[in-house]
Amino acid sequence: MFGKRRPRGGKKAGPPAHDDLVRRQFTADGPNRLWLWDITEHATSESKVYLCAIKDVFSHRVVGYSIGDRMTSHIAVNALASAVQRRGDAAGCIVHGDRGSQSEAARSCAS
Structure with missing residues (x-):
């Protein structure tokens, strides 16, 4: 054989891009305290096309949002x-998303 055989199932997740400040507690006691975001693919x-939406947990x-190809x-x-x-x-709002590569870009923009 030439080269190493790759395991099935794709890549393994790496370490988180940032600390989990939410700790699975998706509640907020006022607006602009906690925002959640995700990117979805639409055929x-x-x-x-890809949609990135940001939701305020309180309201x-x-x-x-933002849409791109x-x-x-x-x-x-x-977004x-x-x-x-x-x-x-x-100011002070926590923006929480998954561990995707876009998370690091959004986090650095929020800082």
Whole structure:
């Protein structure tokens, strides 16, 4: 054989990009205290599009979003900028997402 045989099942998850400040407690006692975000893929008749949405845990409303034709960190950063622009003062707000590569980009933008 040439080279190493790769295990099935894809890549293993690496270490978290950041500390888990939420600790699975998805509650907030006021607006702009905790925002959750995720990126979803949607198939269209022409291609795929990706939606990054940010939700305020207190109000249960989407406070920012961004759509793109590629899943890059840019849609996460744009969604966060959209949320901050709509909500104004978000100082001290925790933004929680999965452990994807876009998480690091959004976290560095929020800092």
